[in-house]
Amino acid sequence: MIPRLQAHGIGKAFGATRALHGVDISVAPGEVLAVIGENGAGKSTLMNILSGVHRPDSGTLLVDGHPYRAGDPQAARAHGIAIVHQELCLCDHLTVAENICLGAWPSRHGFLARGQLALKAQAALDRLGADLALASRCGDLSxxxxxxxxxxxxxxxxxxxxxxxxxxxxxxxxxxxxLFRAIRSLTADGMSVVIISHQLDECRALASRFTVLRDGASVGAGLLAEISDSAVIRLMVGRDLAELYPKAARTPRTRQLALNVTDKVTVDAGEILGIYGLIGAGRSELLHHLFTPPTEKLAGGIGLLSEDRRGEGLLIHRSIADNLTLTCLARLSRWGWLSTGRQHAAATPWIQRLGIKCAGPGQIVRELSGGNQQKVALGRLLHHGCRVLLLDEPTRGIDVGAKAQIYRLISEQAAQGTAVVMVSSYLPELFGVCDSLAVMRQGKLSPPRPVNEWTHEQALAAAV
Ligand SMILES: Nc1ncnc2c1ncn2[C@@H]1O[C@H](COP(=O)(O)OP(=O)(O)OP(=O)(O)O)[C@@H](O)[C@H]1O
Ligand SMILES: [Mg+2]
Structure with missing residues (x-):
């Protein structure tokens, strides 16, 4: 059978950064391939090459056996290649229907054909099984x-x-x-899929084959059914993972109230409170409520890692050093002059501690991989040394190896007396990291209990 896609010897460098060297992948018609790897391994770069966003420096691409001109989004589309990017790129001022048909708005005699636009958009939503109003403005959506x-x-x-x-x-x-149901039905009709996910169980649920990228090269490939999670992780990070939930030594302290979450829920200094709940249960709204108004709170020592890191958490056109030190510039300047040297010196240990893969503290955040941008957003808060930390899904998009490091940093902050509220929809990490746990359902927060007094089943039952 002729593969749907065959990429051979793909190489790509950005300046001195070699993002990919000599990567091969192939996908058969109707097949789902999982591309797995650490933050910064080169996954998105490879996908951007397949979809025509980037032109590779070397290598060949064949679609259904035909060579195709790389680096041309039009050509990719003409060959039936579509991509959902890691960083969402919708036009907020346009409607759902307009965004779905973006780039291919149907027209009649040069005028936008509204009726056709709606039909086409509705068909796409139906294919996914999603229930969204076509006329909603995308800026208003969750x-x-x-x-x-x-x-x-x-x-x-x-x-x-x-x-x-x-x-x-x-x-x-x-x-x-x-989404998974839609993908299964579309692949049954012959559509091929390449999926990237840091959740191995998601990869297993959809894909039959995998390729692992490390530092821009393929280091392993095969059938997911024939490899264990720990073997995949070993391929990804090049070593065994010691301890996923490392804990910093904490001395019990006299209870000292740090924050009232609600009338009945409080967090003490040095305590990590986990809030479990499904996405949409009102968890993010709760954190935002605790945080407003921002300037006052950051000055008072409350830091928020929001769900929308790009919109609220990062200056993506500025350097890593700027982002990490933004909240403490006064400390780094003398007589009003900001010293770049001092800024870089302050940022460098955080780059190491968080394992941010970059060319140096002066690199622009936009040039980092998605997961490494997340680490900068988190590092900025940790560096500020807030008295209270509000973290919304702190390990989203972070690879398994780096997760352990972030859990350790959170635990160290608590050991120094910071009160932490951590929202997550991933129960194992809440059980692994938190002291106490409360569950949120439809905007209501349950009373917190020490984590060892909860079972996974109880927490799940309380959330749905
Ligand atoms: N436009 C760019 N300019 C400079 N360097 C870049 C650019 N895009 C990507 N890189 C670099 O290429 C490398 C691979 O990045 P890529 O985004 O492909 O990683 P990834 O595997 O998708 O990681 P993640 O899991 O964090 O999304 C990284 O070192 C990144 O900093
Ligand atoms: Mg990526």
């Missing part, structure tokens, strides 16, 4: 709804190869199920 619009947009072109770069990062369990 992160999960926006992600569904992106996916519907990719499906609207009826692709033969669909590339999904971490498509589930903002989705709740029900939407993930919708």
């Amino acid at each position: 992160p999960a709804q926006r992600q569904l619009v992106e996916i519907a947009r990719a499906l609207a072109g009826e692709p033969r190869l669909l590339i999904l770069d971490e498509p589930t990062s903002s989705l709740g369990a029900r939407d993930i199920e919708l």
Whole structure:
């Protein structure tokens, strides 16, 4: 059988950074391939090459056996390749229907054909099984709804190869199920899929084959059914993972109230409170409520890692050093002059501690891989040394190896007396990291209990 896609010897450098060297992948018609690797391994770069966003420096691409001109999004689309990017890129001022058909608005005699636009957009939503109002402005949608619009947009072109770069990062369990069901039915009709996810169980649920990238090269490939999780992780990070939930030594302290979360829920200095709940249960709203108004709170020592890192958490056109030190510039300047040297010196240990893969503290955040951008957003808060930390899904998009490091840093902050509120839809990490746990359902927060007084089943039952 002729592969749907065959990429051979793909190489790509950005200045001195060699993002890919000599990568081979192939996908058969109707097959789902999982591309796995650490943050900065080169996954998104490879997908951007397949979809025509970047031109590779070397290598060949064949689609259904035909060579195709790389570095040309039009050519990719003409060959039936569609991509859902890791960083969502919707036009906020346009409607759901307009965004879904973006780039291919139907016209009649040069005028936008509204009726056709609606039909086409609705068909794409139906293919996904998503229930969204066509006339809603995308700027008003929740992160999960926006992600569904992106996916519907990719499906609207009826692709033969669909590339999904971490498509589930903002989705709740029900939407993930919708997406997976849609993908299974489309692959049964012959569509091929390449999926990137840091959740191995998601890869296993959809894909039959995998390729692992490390430092821009393929280091292993095969059938997912024939490899264990720990063997995949060993390929990814090049070593065994010692301890996923490392804990810093903490001395019991006299209870000292740090924050009232609600009338009945409080957090003490040095305590890590986990809030479990499904996406859409009101968790993010709660954190925002605790945080407003921002300037006052940061000065008073409350830091928020919000769900929308790009919109609220990062200056992506500025350097890593700027982002990490933004909240303490006064400390780094003398007589009003900001010293770049001192700024870089302050940023460098955080780059090491968080394992940020970059060319140096002066690199622009936009040039970092998605997961490494997340680490900068988190590092900025940790560096500020807030008295209270509010963390919304702190390890979303972070690879398994780096997760352990982030859990350690959170635990160290608590050991120094910081009160932490950590929201997550991933129960194992809450059980691994937190002292106490409360569950949120439909905007209501349960009373917190020490984690060892909860079972996974109880927490799940309280959330749904
Ligand atoms: N436009 C760019 N300019 C400079 N360097 C870049 C650019 N895009 C990517 N890189 C670099 O290429 C490398 C691979 O990045 P890539 O985004 O492909 O990683 P990834 O595997 O998708 O990681 P993640 O899991 O964090 O999304 C990184 O070192 C990154 O900094
Ligand atoms: Mg990526």
